[in-house]
Amino acid sequence: MISLTINGQTVEVPENTTILKAAEQARIVIPTLCHHKDLTPYGGCRLCSVDIHGLRLPATACTMLVSPGMIVSTESPALTRYRRTILELLLVRFYDAGYTHIAGMPALDTQFAHWVNYYGIDMKSAMARKPFRQIDGDPNPFIWVDKGKCIMCTRCVRACAEVQARFVWTQAYRGYDLRIVSGSATTMMQARCESCGACVAHCPTGALDNKMSVKLGPPDRLVTTICPYCGVGCQLELNIKDDVPGGRVLRVTSNSKAPINGDHLCVKGRYGYDFIHSPLRLKRPRIRKYILEGTARPENRGPWVEVDWECALDVAAKGLRNARDKYGPHSIGLLASGKCLNEENYLMNKLARQVLGTNNIDCCDHTSHASTVIGLEATMELIAQSNSLEDVAGQAKSILVIGSNTTEQHPIFGVKLRRAVLHRGCKLVVAHPDFINMSEFATIRLIHKPGTEAALVNGLMYIILKNEWEDHAFIEKYTQGFDEFKQSIEGFTPGHVADITGVDENVLHKSAEILAKERPMAVVWSVDLTHHSTGRVNVSSLINLQLLLGNLGVAGGGLIPLRCQNNSQGACDMGGHPAFYPGYQSVELPATRKKFEAAWGKGIPTKAGMNAMEMMTAAAEGRLRALYILGEDLVGGALDGNQLRRSLGNCDFVVLEAVFESETSRHADVLLPGVTFAEKTGTFTNTERRIQMVHHAVAPQGESRADWKIIKELAHRIKSNGTDGQYTHADWDYGDTSQIMNEIAMLTPIYAGITHERLERTDNLQWPVKNLSHPGTPTLSVEHLRNARGRFITARYDEDVTSAQTT
């Protein structure tokens, strides 16, 4: 620790702290412009200049490191003079045409305007008399460029290079003519801009702004919530204006305090919000005309009729109840949703098991990540990603990315990996049939034939075993089935594997060496690996690899299946699975079933139900009569859409909750308008098991309703017998989602410590969270291996029928 004095106040800070940081700690504000906490210091604007006793000239607080006994003063008449001069000089080359909110007035809500105002300068009269650069200077659809407002702080240049690792912006020319340019003065898109808006988020003047909302002015309020796109789970800020009833979203901004992403978002999160207020939203419940008329169901289910909620809910409840009463509870299937809240998925699980009496529940996402779930189940007690995203990006010495187009599917994590390569020399091995963006950053690229992933990984393990690079101690202590596994790998000689995969033997050898020697090593995969008929074998081979190299239970290692949707993980956690109650508690274990019976009442089913694919087969064969789908376009997002169309077409009664019409809604009998993430409060669980609060920001559009309210209403209507008070959680009287979460916590050990109130206080809870004082579990340890020993699975390789068909 170093002790120094700032404005007469003694401050103790660690070594290598800047004066600016030390001052912050002492709650002393030093004006800054070019500084941003996420970026390497630049020292260009000179606004943060402070006096240091013994130095001839002032120094910049953002770059100068503290030293013992340093005496700093951050204010003096001379410093004030210099700062005012600096701001006046900046304004000499600054022109705001006044389009942002109040016509003709420069924007006064930027960091730059703040300091201009603070030092008593009138922006309008001090700035340049006329424009000297083009105002809307780039055709990028999302990013507004007005170089007249640029003060050359280079935050955008550094943000693009250091945050997004993309290097679109750079400085060109010099002296008074210095400017930022994209590429070699091309358009941003030609300079390979990914439109993530990091430069916008870091610009202190509004020179870079959000094009879609540049003229919409400031919001009335900000609502912090979670991005509705992928499993990374970035936090974002909805900017709301209350000039219409219920409010409207003006724009999305980032928040430097966001736990995963800080000021960073991807193009989807930052600019893909227009669906919330889309005119195409479903605004009233619909049922098919044949139902109203009481006639037989036509082949194509006939036309829609808009009805009120009472009618729609009655029809939906009646249809499901009829199926149960007529064909038995196992004739009904439910699909939970990776787009909906944990609380809503929990209610789906409860509706299936308690009200309808079936374990036929799964989530749609499993049609894509089913192999991951099944593969992990064999080895892990908890079916989830083992390590944190930050942990992999920050500590892995090498990473195998296989079957994941990371920067497209999970952009913020993909970018974190790019940064790991650029900033700390992490070794990246990218296996993908295509040359993808991650390949550009790879130490080694393996361009294998589609569907040959298992053979590829087996080949790597063959080389590892031949060179005795495996982790003997780990295998000894924490695994089982090693000898059989070793035998099963014998056939995967480099020559043979090269034939199957099309990857050169030498390259195989080099990759195996990097992955084996640069440890901890993490394996990252996603749907490009699981969307195959061989998906399950592919996943098993990866688990074998990590058992072989002892990369489980260590920071920087682990199994990292990147879940597709914002709440894929949560939907599964909440019992959206035919064999598990919430929290991976088996439906077939008598002890757990007792616990749920005590909570929900007698009569819950005893055998595991059908998974999504099995349900579809059953529907096609007439064994499944009714389906209730929550918030998903099952058909549109499926691997084999035709098969699903046949299945749904054959199903007697389909209830769908959705925000838009879709491929799937064509096969529904009742269409209930749910709401988007912006219109409800609850929680999402991201791919790394992090549970985060989602906040209501605008009123539901039209007559649409929060999905949890819809499920609750259906439960009330289907349930014939009321509660008799002897069961703890038989009721469905939830006033809000926090009450649902309390029930989840009571019944789900891995969520035991979760309450909304706690999440509002801290954002860093990754399950298992064992009780109200437990801090969560960023890395799953070896004790989470099934039976405390990871089982090697016999190495296999089967030709992929799906890709074999298409090639």
Place this chain on the structure above:
Amino acid sequence: MKVIRSMVLVSVDQASLEHGAEQVFHAFLEEIEEFGLSDQVAVSTIRDVSIHEDVPLVIVYPDAAVYAPVKVEDVHTIVEEHLFKGNIVPSLLAMMHELVPEIAWMRGRRGALPVQKRIVLERAGIVDPGSIEDYILYDGFQALGKALTRMKPAEVIAEVEKSGLQGRGGAGFPTGRKWSFVASTPGSPKYVICNADESEPGTFKDRLIIEGDPFSVIEAMTITGYAIGAHQGYIYIRGEYPLAYQRIEHAIEQAEAHGLLGNRIFGTDFNFHIHPHAGAGAYICGEETALIASLEGKRGMPRARPPYPTTFGLFGKPTVVNNVETLANVPAILRNGAVWYRDVGSPKSTGTKVYTILGNVNFTGLIEVPPGITLREVIDIYGKGMKNDKRLKLVQTGGSSGTIAPASLQDTPMDFDSFRNAGVSLGSGALLVCDEDTCVVDLAKVILRFFRNECCGKCTPCRIGTLRLYEIMNQISKGEGSLSDLAEVKKISEAMSEVSNCGLGQTASTALRDILKYFREEVEAHIIDRVCPVGACPIAIRKPEYLSVA
């Protein structure tokens, strides 16, 4: 080994080539062969020698006789008379006023300049810059041999420290101290960088040192490497100096071929490699941190110091950055000892200093003198007096970033301390002599335009300050200034010199500040009376407004 007693340099710039320089060069080779002088006379080439059509030009050393224009027919006479018999041929000598300064001073070098004392320029113009044998003959590589075989690295540093050698790149930092910082900083590898970016207007000493005596720079860098424990050196040469670049490249090849550079130098296990690098035309890349960024392949922009290059230099490693002239002193110090070196100078300004003289004097060029000489002496003795007998108005010392010394300071001895006390800096050693016809507003405009164009753009006060100051001086020179402009000048230049990141911004307004200190009335005359007393500014004399009402 050949014993070269004379050297012939033939100019090969574009104009010379057009006038038959190539044929002259070959004629010399033939004639010298003819007279059986091949082992005693070397023939080489030289560039950028003349401003006139009287080319090609031939310089014969050691007499420094400059012949021009030389035709093929003249070659026989020169070889016979001068090289064979030893008599200069007056009828073929060049007219003095037609020579560029750097050639002119060579012409008068022998005898004419009594108090010059040469350490750095000891061999420049005497040896064949392309011949390592020549260099060795003139004591070359003795210092390196001594260092490698008889001295420990720490002893080398101690000797340089004791010599009192101060950096000649502008800041005057003690060289020995810089070396010992780097030697004692943990971290490896370490690097040596020779700063040959020399872009300060009016400064061309480093170029002539390299062009005239490239091996001395190679030897000095190698000694530095040995002293601080580095094995790689870079020499960053201004892009507009192609000849210097070639000479260095050639010298590196020869030194390597002779085992004096590369691996196992002098048969010891010390290895040292030198890599030349050409700049790309930015003045700012002379600043050491910008130079390092540029060498690393980044945009040449200075960064915040500390950390200094001594701890965080090239590729983040401890690095010595020294100016060419600084380094060129080192071999002589090791050869003759620190005490000898101190004796040349004064206690606080040891050794000699190289100055470039330019401006309104009769004789412009390069001199190397011990400290203590006055501006008056420089102008009278070396400058051969003011041109056209005009009166001296001021001297700008140290290039565009330097200070203004009014005529009243011309008897102050030129050493670091006396000048500093008088508020004058020596900087890079450029002495721009201005006579009474110079307008200070015009001078300020020229200087500020230079900085406005060369500022890297990083710091607000420098980037926009240089622009504003130039605009203001421009207004004043057009008779459109107001007195409040001078208040703005004061405010801006104060912020520039106090809170800019690097020397450029900190000193860009120095000259203007001095002008307002010594010549304020002259500036005010432009504003209040709307006249340029010297008549140099484009002032449009306007009638006072009350007259035009009628």
